[in-house]
Amino acid sequence: MSKVIVHSLFSEFDIDLFKGGKHYRLYEKFGSHITTVDGVKGTYFAVWAPSAKSVSVIGDFNFWIEGEHQLNVRWDESGIWEGFIPGVGKGSVYKYKIHSHNNDIKTEKADPYARRCEHPPKTASVVWEDSYNWEDAKWMKKRKKNNAIDAPFSVYEVHLGSWKRRVEEDRSLSYTELADELVAYVKEMNFTHVELMPIMEYPYDPSWGYQLTGYFAPTSRFGYPEEFKLLVDKLHQNDIGILLDWVPSHFPEDAHGLGFFDGSCLYEHPDKRKGYHPDWKSLIFNYGRNEVKSFLISNAIFWLDQYHADGLRVDAVASMLFLDYSREEGEWEPNMYGGRENLEAITFMKELNEEVYKSFPDVQTIAEESTSFPMVSKPTFIGGLGFGMKWMMGWMHDTLQYFAKEPIYRKHHQDDLTFSMTYAFTENFMLPLSHDEVVYGKKSIIGRMPGDEWQQFANLRLLYSYMFTHPGTNLLFMGAEFGQREEWNFQSSLDWHLLQYNYHSGIKHLITDLNLLYKTYPALYEKQFSGDGFEWISYDDHENSVLAYIRKGNKKKDSLVIACNFTPVPRNSYRIGLPNKGKLVQLFNSDSKSYGGTGDFDVSKTLIEDKDWHYRSYSAEINIPPLGAIVFKIE
Known part of the structure; x- marks a missing residue:
């Protein structure tokens, strides 16, 4: 017999907003919330599973037995199952056991709205609440100025698991250790912002975090949620902004994740031509489903609201924009007008940016978008997608191609450098030398430079100097700032020992001074997009x-x-x-x-x-x- 007490955090207005795709604070309602009902302390659970015949909360508090704590389905056809379980508190481990109407399928799922997840390879969710006391009020008060498009924006891109490791213990640094060591380093280097590759929970290390299963939980690999808040807080206290990589483009098929959640294609598009990504063997969100749209926009708002993020770098925007992305003829279906644009995804991105800038006018959204799709970083009211900035992939490709040439041949390719200025002001461009440019046999940045050792490092110094004085903002992946020679390996620490050599320490000194030059002289940032x-x-x-x-x-x-x-x-x-x-x-x-x-x-x-x-x-x-x-x- 169920020991679940009927209880709800949803008002009728909440339900209307959710069904209409306009509820952007779903994390306040869904998931697990420690609360008190009729004087009894416990946890309220809520999950969306419209194709379910029954939903049970299974966990360490009921020996993982289905039916012990069966949730109640709401009467309003919202597909929401909910209830209050007395005695369940912080640290309790749980999943949802979902029995579907579809062919009696049973799924066992982690909570899509969980605030904490078990350490991989374990896959359950954890009931969690924290009472972190933020000390970044000074930054938050002035961050609109610091994050503005006419402010210096020099970004250090970091993969937390491999930035620096404790070799003797064979482990990454914790959030707490990073709050000391990473913050001090970024401040020394004069970067204005840090961008973290995805820190939301993910099951598979080689995905680098780009295949998420815990959208509302900082990965437990490096510590507790409040310890990640400490890292953000320390960055802000040192006048450093933080951008988070965010992945609304696809999600993995892992059994405990969002895929086939309630025995149906709930979060993913049911048509494989729109719902399956052939490159990454992953599932694509159904951007035309209102409840999914609310889930994604709520997730973006969550990191800005609960974790004080200064912006989101939205991953793989090009894959969302086009129905034929990585597909051959016959593998995709045109939109209602016969075109290749994904109209539902475009509407979603516009609504995302409108809500972000309405609620947080002091942050930025940045599109990783590699095509010539127009007006990505223009306001939605004039027909744009509404992003604050867009990665300048053309500049990156042309510039690295130019620098790889022996100098004697460069006179024949000067247009590789000058071409960027023909379109530099069509978008608010960020110049990226990101993690994608130093993996899979592409070589490190210094490894692409021709000539003897002196010429290689002179070329690298010249590349960075040209980059920092070119219109636009800047992003540099970790290791590039001291001339890391090896390609990036997510399993290994950066080669910090190289700093004992003059050429490498010279590059580090150069980047420090370029950042200072950029921050000091308004000519380099006040009109960087004009x-x-x-x-x-x-x-x-x-x-x-x-x-x-x-x-x-x-x-x-x-x-x-x-x-x-x-x-x-x-x-x-x-x-x-x-x-x-x-x-x-x-x-x-x-x-x-x-x-x-x-x-x-x-x-x-x-x-x-x-x-x-x-x-x-x-x-x-x-x-x-x-x-x-x-x-x-x-x-």
Whole structure:
């Protein structure tokens, strides 16, 4: 006989919103919630399973016996099963045993809304509540300014399991240890934000966290939920924002996960042409189902609300946008207008961004989107998808392809570098050198650079200097900031021992200074998404492989002049046209000795002359170092 007391957290309004796809705080209702009913303490459970004939909570409190605690189905045809179980409290381990109307199928599922999960490979959910006291009020009060699109945004992308490991214990750092060591490192490096590869619970380590089963639970691999809150809190207390990778594009078929949840295609689209991902052997959400839409948007809001995240980097947006993504002819069905766009997914993304920015105007959503789909980072009211930023995959591809070439051939490929400026201001672009670029035989970033050791590191310094002075925000994957030579391995720590060598420590010093330069000079961020913030001086000197350009802020006096030499031949007495008289004052030189360069081309000041050049009334002669970049301000 059931020992479940009839109880509900849902009002009729909640149900209407849920059915209409407009309930964006479902985590306050679904899942397990410790509460008191009629003076008795216990836990309220609620789960959506409309195809179920019965739903039981099984766990360590009833010896995992089905039927001991059978939930009650609501009368309103919402498909919600709920009830209060006395005596069940924090730390109790449970699943839902679902008996389906469909051919008497039984499934045993983890709670989709669980706040904590067992440590993999175990798969059950854990009743949890925490009373964490946040101490980041100062950051939260000013983060709208820190997270704005006209603020510096230099992102350090991190995989928590392999950033640094305790070798002697063969383990990753805990959330608590990361709150000390990662925070201190990111602060030292002058990054403005950290982006974490998915920290929501996932069963399979080689997926790097991109196949989720616990959407509302920080992975238990590194500690408790409140310990993850401590990590976020410490980042904020040190003026560092935190972005979370978020995966609404697909989910795995693991037996305890969302797939075939109640014996039916509940979360996934029932048509395999829309519901199965051939690349990742995973299931695709049914974006046209209102309750699924509410689940996903509630999940996005959850991490912003409960964990104070400063933004979400939305994974694999291109796979959501197009019905023919990774499919051959005949394997997909056109939309109602005969096109390839997934109209339901597009509507979902617009509603997601509208709700995020309505509730949290001080955060950013960032799309990992690799196609030319228009207006990804434009507001929905003018027809855009509503994201705050979009990854500039074209820049990444063209730039890495260019730098892999021997310098003698680069004069034939200068358009690989200049092409990005033809579309740089069509979106709010973030320039990514992400984890995807240092795996699966692509080599590390330094491993792509041609030449001897000196040239490889000079090329790397030049690449980063060009990246940080190019319009847009920046993202750098861990290890790239000190020239990690090996490809990234999710099972191993970064090669921190390399920092004992001058070239590697020089790259680390360079990134630290580039971040400081970016944060200090408004010309590099105030108009980073506007054509008003950029002006070519020279883009067509193919023979010398030189680029020169101006970055502009809101004030004319803030303008910076950048010159890059993409060959190992010094460009001495190289004349560039300039907008006004005065002196060029060097702010940064990638060839400085402290970075591992020659140190032979450091000049503190250069006089600007009354001499026409590059269609300008003034000009100056500068010495551009081999495989180097220099940044000047005009005094």
